Amino acid sequence: MPYWMKLPFASLLLFAASLHAEPLQKVFSDWQITCNNINSCVVRNFPGDNGLVMTFSRSAGSNDRPLLRIDYGNRYTGELQGAPLKDNLLLDGQRLKPDLKHWDVQPHHLATAHAISIDEFLAQVMDADNIQLLYRPNATISLHGLKAALLLMDDIQGRVNGMSAWVKRGNRAAMDVPPEPAIPEVEPPLRAPTPLTRDETTGLIDFGTWRVNTDECSLDPQRREVSVAPLSDDKALLLVSCEMGAYNVIDLAFEVSRSEPYVAKGLTLTLPFVPPDRGDKQLELINAEYDANSGELLTFSKGRGLGDCGTATRWQYNGRQFVLAEYAQESTCDAWHGSDDWPTLWTSKTEPVAPTGTVEMTP
Incomplete structure (x- = not known):
């Protein structure tokens, strides 16, 4: 019998609760760990802006699909x-010579999934203390925090x-490890809604521009944008730009x-978990x-104009409400990767859904 099935009753309760794991993103010295649901x-x-980064990834359960890449x-x-x-890699000043028999070896990329x-x-x-590139001394991977991050991964x-x-x-x-928690299934509507007619679009944009309650918006009414799209055959989604920063619009x-x-x-977007460095589950539409x-709503909050850090989410309309389908976050702004490669906290x-429908927009 697997070890995790021999746990006392209280531990089994904790394990049952972990079937929907609590996401996290945490920093240990010079390393960041992200675990999803x-x-x-x-x-x-990190930082990755010196050009050299080492990454470890691993799934839960016995089919763990480990990956190490530099x-x-x-x-x-x-x-x-x-x-x-x-x-040309140095480990604490001495040549680092790993056995690359089971590695994918490219000039500037090394990777292995071999346990x-x-x-x-x-x-x-x-x-050790660091890994350094011989011909570019400032391209360094600090190893401080690696053990703590991997230990937390093992524990989770x-x-x-x-x-x-x-x-x-x-x-x-x-x-003898706990199985991977069940991945949530998000159900879309049975079919895409009927597209808005020209008259429906005109009426809804007029309503959103002049009559919907936007008293809390700081953006000048002349600068607001209103967009409409069909949610169902009898309901529409109305988006009104409310606040604007240098590179984010709420x-x-x-x-x-x-x-x-x-x-x-x-409409409000409610997350199924409290994100790191946040105090609640409410998410602004940025x-x-x-x-x-598809019935998908995307948000993309930039931490800075470069777009190398921030939060990206994908929500699925199921005919009644928007349900979180994916949440990715990069807290470290170090010019390493864009939103399509940010680590996920929810999947x-x-x-x-069959593709139909249109979106109209006016300033």
């Missing part, structure tokens, strides 16, 4: 010049004192009847985009 975790060093250069820097990584190769590499570097995935642990290894069988959202007399109800064909399984 199915206990899939990613750990990387990258020199990214989408912001482009391909950097210099000799191949495999011959034994990852274990061997960690044995080499875990207690139930690997501590087991053979599959990366840090605190024991004699428990590698397969919208108010309303569910409005598609025909007169218009009845508007304010840089919102809605696709009526789900979503079925597609």
